[in-house]
Amino acid sequence: MKLSLGPLQYFWPRERTLAFYREAATWPLDVIYLGETVCSKRRELGTRDWIALAEELAGEGREVVLSSLALVEAESELNAVLRMLDHGGFLIEANDLTTVQLCRERGLPFVAGPTLNVYNHRALAMLAEDGMRRWVPGVEQGEQLLADLLAACRAEGAIPPELEVIAWGRLPLSYSARCFTARALDVAKDACGFRCIEHPDGLPLATREGEPFLRINGIQVQGEETTDLGPELPALRALGVDILRLYPQTEGMRDVVAHFDLARRSPQPPPRRGAVNGYWRGQPGKPGLPAG
Amino acid sequence: MQLVCPAGNLPALRAAVDAGANAVYAGFRDQTNARAFPGLNFDEAELRAGIAYAHARSCQVYLALNTYPETARLPAWRAAVDHAAELGCDAIIAAEMAVLEHAMREHPKLARHLSVQGSATTAPALRYMHERFGISRAVLPRVLSLQQVERLCAVSPVPLEVFAFGSLCIMVEGRCQLSSYVTGASPNRHGVCSPARFVRWEEHADGQRGVRLNGLLMDRYQPGEPAAYPTVCKGRFEVGGEVFHALEEPTSLNTLALLPQLARAGVAALKIEGRQRGVAYVSAVTRTWREAIDRHRADPAAWSPRDDWQQALAAHAEGHQTTLGPYHRAWH
Numbered sequence: 001m002k003l004s005l006g007p008l009q010y011f012w013p014r015e016r017t018l019a020f021y022r023e024a025a026t027w028p029l030d031v032i033y034l035g036e037t038v039c040s041k042r043r044e045l046g047t048r049d050w051i052a053l054a055e056e057l058a059g060e061g062r063e064v065v066l067s068s069l070a071l072v073e074a075e076s077e078l079n080a081v082l083r084m085l086d087h088g089g090f091l092i093e094a095n096d097l098t099t100v101q102l103c104r105e106r107g108l109p110f111v112a113g114p115t116l117n118v119y120n121h122r123a124l125a126m127l128a129e130d131g132m133r134r135w136v137p138g139v140e141q142g143e144q145l146l147a148d149l150l151a152a153c154r155a156e157g158a159i160p161p162e163l164e165v166i167a168w169g170r171l172p173l174s175y176s177a178r179c180f181t182a183r184a185l186d187v188a189k190d191a192c193g194f195r196c197i198e199h200p201d202g203l204p205l206a207t208r209e210g211e212p213f214l215r216i217n218g219i220q221v222q223g224e225e226t227t228d229l230g231p232e233l234p235a236l237r238a239l240g241v242d243i244l245r246l247y248p249q250t251e252g253m254r255d256v257v258a259h260f261d262l263a264r265r266s267p268q269p270p271p272r273r274g275a276v277n278g279y280w281r282g283q284p285g286k287p288g289l290p291a292g
Numbered sequence: 293m294q295l296v297c298p299a300g301n302l303p304a305l306r307a308a309v310d311a312g313a314n315a316v317y318a319g320f321r322d323q324t325n326a327r328a329f330p331g332l333n334f335d336e337a338e339l340r341a342g343i344a345y346a347h348a349r350s351c352q353v354y355l356a357l358n359t360y361p362e363t364a365r366l367p368a369w370r371a372a373v374d375h376a377a378e379l380g381c382d383a384i385i386a387a388e389m390a391v392l393e394h395a396m397r398e399h400p401k402l403a404r405h406l407s408v409q410g411s412a413t414t415a416p417a418l419r420y421m422h423e424r425f426g427i428s429r430a431v432l433p434r435v436l437s438l439q440q441v442e443r444l445c446a447v448s449p450v451p452l453e454v455f456a457f458g459s460l461c462i463m464v465e466g467r468c469q470l471s472s473y474v475t476g477a478s479p480n481r482h483g484v485c486s487p488a489r490f491v492r493w494e495e496h497a498d499g500q501r502g503v504r505l506n507g508l509l510m511d512r513y514q515p516g517e518p519a520a521y522p523t524v525c526k527g528r529f530e531v532g533g534e535v536f537h538a539l540e541e542p543t544s545l546n547t548l549a550l551l552p553q554l555a556r557a558g559v560a561a562l563k564i565e566g567r568q569r570g571v572a573y574v575s576a577v578t579r580t581w582r583e584a585i586d587r588h589r590a591d592p593a594a595w596s597p598r599d600d601w602q603q604a605l606a607a608h609a610e611g612h613q614t615t616l617g618p619y620h621r622a623w624h
Contacts, residue, residue, distance in 0.1 A: 071464055072414050073440055097412060101420035117411070117466055117480065119360040122390035126424070139469055140478060148363045174468040174525075177435035177618045180539060184531045189624040205538055206530045207509040214470075216531065216538070221463075223473055278476070285473035289506050292476050292490060 001237070001264045003257065004031035004164060006247040007067035007093070009172065009217060011196045014044040020248065021053060025060050027254060028261040031243060032057055035067040035084065037095055037113075039179070039218040040077045042194065047083045054090055067093040070115040071175045071219065091133065100130055109133045114166065115175070119145070121152035124161070134162040136245060139171045142282045143235055150239065162242045167229040168256055168274060169247025170202070170215055170222040171285060180216040200250045213286075225287060228274025230263050293554065294561035295585055296354070296453060297578045300332045300568055305342040307575040308351075312582030315352035317385060318342060319483075319567065323365075324372045325356040326409060327567040328483030336379070343380055352382040356567075358407035360388045360466075360480045370394045377402045385431065387411075387466055392425035406430035408455070409466040409480070413440075415447040422449040429453055431563060433465045438550060438619040442557040451560030457577060458565025459610050460545040460617050462525055470524040475506045486523040520610070544609035545617040548581075548597045551588055573608045580604045 005024055008017065024032060034057070035050045036042050045053070054064040066084045069077055081099050084092055085106060094100045095113035103110040111134040112118060112127050124135060137146060146163075153160045181203055182192040196203075202215030202222055215222040226249065229236065236244070244260055246253070256273070263270035276287035283291045297313035299305035308316045319325030321333040334342060343353045355376040361369040369388070373395045376384050383403035386392050387410035395404050406412055406421045408431040421427045431453045432441065445452055463470070465479075472478035475490045490506040499515035503522045510527035513519045520526050520542035529538045545565070547554065554562065562585070564577055580601050588595040606614055617623050 070467070071435065072417075073436060075443070078414060078416070096414075097410075097417040097420045098414040099416075101416035104420070105416075115467060117360055117388070119388065119481070120363040120366050120390050122366065122393060123388065126389050126393065140472055140481060145362050152363045171469075171473075173473050174463040174470050176463045176539075177437075178462055178540075178624050184538060188622065190621065203531060208512050208528065208530060208535055209509050210530070211508065213508065213529065221470065221539070279472070282476070284476040284506060285469065286508075289474060289476075289508065292506065 001241065002030035002243040003028065003260055003264065004243050004245045005029050005033060005257075006166070006169065006245045007033040007035055007037045008248045009038055009170075009220065009222070010200050010202060010248075011039070011042045011044065011194065011218065012200050012250075013197060016200075017045055018053070020253075021057065023254065025057055025062065027257040029062065029257060031063045031065060033065045033067045033093055035093075037067045037070050038175075038220045039196070040069060040074070040080060041192070042196070042218075044197070047080045051084065051087050058090070063091075065091045065093050065111055067113065068095055068099045070095040070113070070172075071177070072096050072098040073177070093136075100127065104130045107131065111136065111164070112161075114138045114172065121149050121156065121158075124149065124153060125156070125158055128158070128161060132161055134164055134243070135160075136164045136166070139166065139173065139285065140279055142280045143232070143239065144282055146239055160240070163240060164243035164245050165229065165236060165241050166227070167236075167244035167246060167260065168226070169245075169249065170224070170226055171277070171279075172220055172222055173214070173285070174221045176219050176221075179219050180221065181218050184216060223285060225275035227277035228272060229277055229280060230260060230270045230274075231272050232280060233263055233269045293559055293585055294453075295578065295581055296561050296563045298458075298564055298567040298569065298574060299342065300327065300566075301334070302338045302342050303571050304567075304569075304574045306345055307571045308578050309346050309349050311575050311578035313351055313578050315354055315382070315561070316342075316346060317354040317356050317567070319356045320372055320375070322368070322372075323481075323483045324359055324361075324369055326358050326407075326479050326483045327356070328359075329568055330488070332568060336375070339379055347380075354383045354385050354405065355381040356385045356407065357391055358385050358387045358409045359483045360409075361391065362481065366390055373399065383429070389425070392421075392427070396425050400426075403428050405453070408433055411464050411466040413464075415444065415449075418444075418448050418450060429560060431455075434461055434545065435464050435618050437621055437624070438553055441559070441619070442553070445558040453561035453563050454547075454554065454559050455545060455565060456547045456554075456562035456581065457605060458544060460540065460543060460615065462540040468525075474508055474524060486521070491522055541613065542610050543613040543615050546602075546605050546609065546614035547616060547619055548584060548601060548605060550616065550619055551584060551597070552592060552595060555588060555592070569608075576604055577608055
């Protein structure tokens, strides 16, 4: 089983980002996803910088994938996607049909990212025709849904694509045109001052009873809990999962990678380190809530 | 511009037709559509009657089949498409690739509209749906600014429909898991957002009221303070030591003032949200927009949004507040 470092969802200063990836290059990772997937205004690293970093890491023998925006609206955002495609040297993670179509028109292979809505085997088969080489299921896809989908895929004689599952990190739950960080700080989105850089793990949102609930991350909303599918490793193996995706956080990523590296080489599942991912069990995504 | 109005049940459908809708949209009474609420939607006999009523008055009927079936439930969605074709619907509104594929293969003459749940916000995304599934119209997500809508109208391979009025989803439609994070039930899979069976109101001794979604506190109200339905995005939460509507206030989208710009941009159809609303809403909102569109068509130069139209719309808006929403840059 391979380990991947998912795209950085937060906005960090340039030097911190570069230092993080310089260190990550020494970790036992097989695949590294690079690029801005949340907000095109975040330019501590522009598309050219991400490509330069990709070339550097690829030069050190890592498989590098360039991740694209989940919400593409403006011409400038479209152009950022096109710049990645025009480079031609890296596999692209398509997080929107925009990028799927642009890859399809150019005959380029792509990774279907978690914000593409793939809920059944037919959708997966059509994306495979379009050039999909790997699939990262969306957050709602639990063990049972994946098992059904893959079984149907095989029953139709298709070989499922490489399967990558979000195994560690806060789950991306929604995207908006509105910037919730700007709203919380009472600044206009067009004059946001890139204040999300002050919240390198997102801005915590709690209920009025003080229960931690969500993380605000620009135009994205995440679940509060750092989810951990480590203890589900036997089930992940049985499903045929090829890659475990670990989302970057400010603290402790080296240990997280080491933890999963040990786990993937052990017959026994590792002890729980993060929170339960309710979706995986067909329950509410937030752990601890009744299943209805 | 066409006026496309919500029909949550047969009386609402008749009200929309009578008030001047060019098309109504409806759903079956199951999870194949994104308003799978108890007591809402159509069984076969009702839809047959509704289609007959609408067609007799030159009004079209679109059927929303806009949720995302998993593999195990795909046969039910395919059957719903077959059903829509048999009943003589004028179009289906769908988002999911396998549903669109089935419709295209089995019922090529049944028009396919891309649902707002399809999250298509760019020309390439629209091209994908057009080339792949032969869609003949697309409904745009409520995330684009007016300028972006205008630009998209110029480059889209298919005519575009935009939301004109009604409750405002602030997240990209088809890309929001806030409901399933709390309840397990999602708009994409189950056709519901923050379903009522998970909602619990609690009265406190001091007169305050709290509202919970699957046990999680979404908001708390002072005595007499108007309360909103507790979808996660419209709750009040604490961020950075302050309690406020951290995602969005309970408010409705109202684009009446933008009607001339939308017409000039070449928008093909204006959509009214609200299949969960009653006859009074459907009737008043449809009539108001009908008159506004007709007046504009008759004399674009002299048109301006009339106060009585705005008042009629505000009276039916969620929280009696309206916004231009994402069409207006300042909203973002």
